[in-house]
Amino acid sequence: MKRSLLILLCTITSQLFAQNNNPVIPKSGSTLNSFIPKGWKIILQSSKGDLNKDGIADQAIVIENTDTANFLKNEGFGAKKLNLNPRILLVLFKSNSGGYHLAAKNKNFIPSENDEETTCLSDPLLGEGGITIEKGLLKIQYQYFLSCGSWYVTNTDYTFRFQNQKFEWIGYDEYSLHRSSGQQSITSINFSTKRRSETTGGNEFNDKDNKPKTIWKKVNISKLLNLETLTKEVIDQIL
Template structure:
């Protein structure tokens, strides 16, 4: 069973999409510093998304980019359910801090989900709906939207929140919500890695109004986590405990 198939067979269980041991490696050797943003983007790659904001509280406008290869060899035929062709070109997240004479590459991650997935061809592009990147109050948030056109009734949204500290982007929050397209049931889970608290909310329904209050459960993580952006594999999964 592929990661995506496993992920969407989970209902209220929280699937956290990364590996904690091995950092994701860069697809190419990007320059550590450059006056030109384009210098960080290799030939035959394109920018999918770009957001701006101050990430290190120095008053300068930093950048977060998602780029994608345009290699036609990675457009593959699909004989199963789903689209006739699948774009499996790799994607890369780049975080650039503004300096007085250009930009500095502060972090990168090459484990973003691709538009198409050979093992789960019914899975729609996790980055195809809404904004994947946002910068608010100095925090970098990366969000994904998962749903399959066949094989599962569930729609799952996940978001990861990072804060720049000690020269690293540390994961401080994870949020997910599961929506069942048939029943309308909604389950939400929010993790605060600074406090170790976990909030689970259930009882809401997309299709029906309820006179009963939503059920909120609080718990505590058994383990402590200290995870940098470079370490995360968004196309893997692990359950936080």
């Protein structure tokens, strides 16, 4: 009997923990705070801008769990305590009445503050990254900077446009710099035109060594991917 109760208690605790990391987000709300589950917080708000061409300024936010169970002690390089709390991106359309409607969400490629495997990695989103709304486009920007283990710093930009009733992934840009040599590389992909450019041989520090060359390739995709279905695994396959 005691064993059965113990198993039941562990199961309930596990379910509560899972629900805490995967909360239910309401479809609508009067304010931004209406979309924040208990135990979570807003860590980033985008600039305001019209995403669905209705003349009303919309907004995107990133929320983060605050569960202490998602903090991990680190004995190696980097932060002494790693914050592995999950984050969720919420894209909110504003209505004429002043409230908001949930247009899209994704947590599958929103990085946490720290990384258990790459402990020297700075926060990709809040370091030099961010989220913006410009000319009707939603842009998610990350910077990958390591304080140990690598000289490279890489900026990646993901661009989405609301069309066909979803946020379709239409563009990707990547800029990489070697902080010691100044060596540069640039990749730019237009998924709408299925064209990809790769520029190598550039150098930010030395004009003599700055000899960039660009090649163009075709992108083999059958249809545009959308924000809600993007995962790190899918992105790695495309890139």
